[in-house]
Amino acid sequence: MLNVKYNEQVEFPADLLARFAEIVSRYPEGRQKSALLPIMHEVQAVYGWLSVPAMDQIAAYLQIKPIEVYEVATFYTMYFLQPQGKYVLEVCRTGPCCLVGAERIMDHISQKLGVKEGEVTEDGMFSWRGVECMAACGGGPVLQIGPEYTFYENLTEESVDKLIEELRQKA
Amino acid sequence: MARKLLLTHIDVPGINTFEVYRQKGGYRAVEKALKTMSPEDVVEEVKKSGLRGRGGAGFPTGMKWSFLAKPEGVPRYLVCNGDESEPGTFKDRYLMTYIPHALIEGMIVSSYAMGAHVSYIYVRGEMMPQIRILERAIAEAKQAGFLGKNILGSGYDLELYVQPGGGAYICGEETALLESLEGKRGNPRIKPPFPAVSGLYNCPTVVNNVESIASVVPIINDGGEEYAKIGIERSTGTKLISASGNINKPGVYEIELGVPVEEFIYSDEYCGGIANGKRLKAVVAGGSSVPILPANLILKTINGNDRLMTYESLGDGGFQTGTMLGSGGFIVFDEDQCIVRNTWNFSRFYHHESCGQCSPCREGTGWLEKVLHSIESGHGSYKDIDLLVNVAKNIEGNTICPLGDAAAWPVASAIRHFRDEFEWHISHASEAQSRNYGLAHYADPLEITAS
Ligand SMILES: Cc1cc2nc3c(=O)[nH]c(=O)nc-3n(C[C@H](O)[C@H](O)[C@H](O)COP(=O)(O)O)c2cc1C
Ligand code: SF4
Ligand code: FES
Numbered sequence: 001m002l003n004v005k006y007n008e009q010v011e012f013p014a015d016l017l018a019r020f021a022e023i024v025s026r027y028p029e030g031r032q033k034s035a036l037l038p039i040m041h042e043v044q045a046v047y048g049w050l051s052v053p054a055m056d057q058i059a060a061y062l063q064i065k066p067i068e069v070y071e072v073a074t075f076y077t078m079y080f081l082q083p084q085g086k087y088v089l090e091v092c093r094t095g096p097c098c099l100v101g102a103e104r105i106m107d108h109i110s111q112k113l114g115v116k117e118g119e120v121t122e123d124g125m126f127s128w129r130g131v132e133c134m135a136a137c138g139g140g141p142v143l144q145i146g147p148e149y150t151f152y153e154n155l156t157e158e159s160v161d162k163l164i165e166e167l168r169q170k171a
Numbered sequence: 172m173a174r175k176l177l178l179t180h181i182d183v184p185g186i187n188t189f190e191v192y193r194q195k196g197g198y199r200a201v202e203k204a205l206k207t208m209s210p211e212d213v214v215e216e217v218k219k220s221g222l223r224g225r226g227g228a229g230f231p232t233g234m235k236w237s238f239l240a241k242p243e244g245v246p247r248y249l250v251c252n253g254d255e256s257e258p259g260t261f262k263d264r265y266l267m268t269y270i271p272h273a274l275i276e277g278m279i280v281s282s283y284a285m286g287a288h289v290s291y292i293y294v295r296g297e298m299m300p301q302i303r304i305l306e307r308a309i310a311e312a313k314q315a316g317f318l319g320k321n322i323l324g325s326g327y328d329l330e331l332y333v334q335p336g337g338g339a340y341i342c343g344e345e346t347a348l349l350e351s352l353e354g355k356r357g358n359p360r361i362k363p364p365f366p367a368v369s370g371l372y373n374c375p376t377v378v379n380n381v382e383s384i385a386s387v388v389p390i391i392n393d394g395g396e397e398y399a400k401i402g403i404e405r406s407t408g409t410k411l412i413s414a415s416g417n418i419n420k421p422g423v424y425e426i427e428l429g430v431p432v433e434e435f436i437y438s439d440e441y442c443g444g445i446a447n448g449k450r451l452k453a454v455v456a457g458g459s460s461v462p463i464l465p466a467n468l469i470l471k472t473i474n475g476n477d478r479l480m481t482y483e484s485l486g487d488g489g490f491q492t493g494t495m496l497g498s499g500g501f502i503v504f505d506e507d508q509c510i511v512r513n514t515w516n517f518s519r520f521y522h523h524e525s526c527g528q529c530s531p532c533r534e535g536t537g538w539l540e541k542v543l544h545s546i547e548s549g550h551g552s553y554k555d556i557d558l559l560v561n562v563a564k565n566i567e568g569n570t571i572c573p574l575g576d577a578a579a580w581p582v583a584s585a586i587r588h589f590r591d592e593f594e595w596h597i598s599h600a601s602e603a604q605s606r607n608y609g610l611a612h613y614a615d616p617l618e619i620t621a622s
Contacts, residue, residue, distance in 0.1 A: 026332040028246070028289070031372055036354035037337045041296060068354075075356040075526075076337025078296050094258045095459060095516045096415040096502050132340060132520055133258035133459075134297055137415035137502070138422045149299040 010054050016046060020061060032062050036072055040079055045147035049080035085120045085127035087167050090144050093130035097140035105141045106130055108157050176389040176409045178425045181269055189311035192272040200391040201317055204280045205325040213284035217387060219395030221407035226252055226380030227498040229482050238367040239285060240375040248376040249287045251278060251384050253294035254336055254343035258459035259500030262411035263381035265423040267301040271308035277384035279317060280391055282329050285377055289330050293348050296335040305333045340524035344572050345378040358526050359572035382411055402428035406481035410499055417505035419443035432478045433470050449505035452610055456485055457497020459517050460577035462584030464494050506610045511596050514585040515543035521578030532575040535566040539582055549600035556593050560586055
């Protein structure tokens, strides 16, 4: 993941631009704005979040106004407008998962990492937040980790500890 | 054993690949449709099947297809709704993960019926693994000549693309989905015009759920009449039920519509009974938006008939004593669960997911959440209960899209059936912080008959 400051200019690398072009080709002439959500995912996967300069670049690429990018980025929950931890643990907090202990898991993660929801650990490795139903209720409690949105189901305190250790080792 | 149409080969190793799927008879429906049927014939078979939309509203699919406008020289679109974000629903994810080709095959046949040459599968962005799976399946199908130009020499061209969402429940609503697919905020459109006349890029568009589209495959293979033989009344065919909550075997089950609810909950073929030997307290039968029912009313209708897993039987008694099949998100609550806490949880969800366009929804969902939270945390008063009923009533029917209703119904039904529990949270505010209300008079009817 590249480390970008809020107002630092970004230049998208050639392979990313090639991905953009493939995405735009999926829509009819003049409908390139349809590529906005997928392109924002691509950019976030590389940079970890969407900075204003990055969004401005996307707007320029798609020939739309910057506001058209900002208003979309702020509407959807998956786009980060602030830098995050290297791993963002997103735990489902909706009813069906709560029936099987999701609230306990969130408390545990918060304690284990020593940060509140939305905060980043000092070493920059982790942040966590509650998200709404992830369409995996049968395997609750569940959490996901972007940008590939890998799933971890049937969470227990022990399996969460193990996961966090594994991610630490990997880094 | 119940008949399966969608998950027949779910346990076959490699069924997620084109090769194995094809060996097991996959893509026969494409061959049959493109080589021997006209698009109108396909629509006719789907009409005969009685298939009803599996996304939640249950609108007859064949009829929806026949409304599609066909002005000369204007492209038509088929958009598959894989947004799956109704709490309690996880069947589409399951289908896309394990048998992606069932959806791709259904998309080809359905696009042919629509006369669409470009179709999109809109999948919620969090399902990145499923998006990759579908993209691979599309590439395989294309390689084998089932997508692209002049499919199987029939002269029919089709390109299929997967579109990721950005994380927003409201984008499951079909017009919000179309806005999102056009690269905009997911604000539902005012209807009319309906998508069948003006949908994606202002062109005639059909939006269908993943499971609805996949169901077209067995309908074309076996014929609409065969399909309609399964099920009861206007609930034909099979349905994927997502079972979650306090049961022994959570998961996705394909049922023949008409299975008794009691059998579904207690039989080992399905949920396998309530977990940890507990008793049943309540069920939300069709995803978080439908009315919650206490144990006695989910197992039997008010007239004492067995409640069945059909659109009609679950709806029996209207909103007074019935509920809806909805998306088939079947959420089971055991005796230890707190109805007030769950109702607050759901109302927080709807408040969070309201797109904010209409004030009754934007403001009302906020009120519901706030008042429910105050009752749940021991600061409620008796008038709050009536306030909730009032706010819910003022949202219902007064909004652009049905999210408003979806937010109001769970609250209204929880109070209708569990008012004593809400009152107890107010009269025993501090006790309610340390223990739950329990079963009260909603004892498990199975136990009553046994004793
Ligand atoms: C707030 C809201 C959320 C919805 N979410 C979904 C969804 O996640 N998946 C889905 O297929 N339909 C969903 N629907 C229903 C769609 O608007 C639409 O009716 C459906 O996709 C049509 O497909 P079908 O006829 O095959 O069921 C939702 C509706 C509303 C009002
Ligand atoms: S009912 Fe709610 S979600 Fe639907 S359009 Fe109105 S504000 Fe948006
Ligand atoms: S409620 Fe957690 S995945 Fe659905």
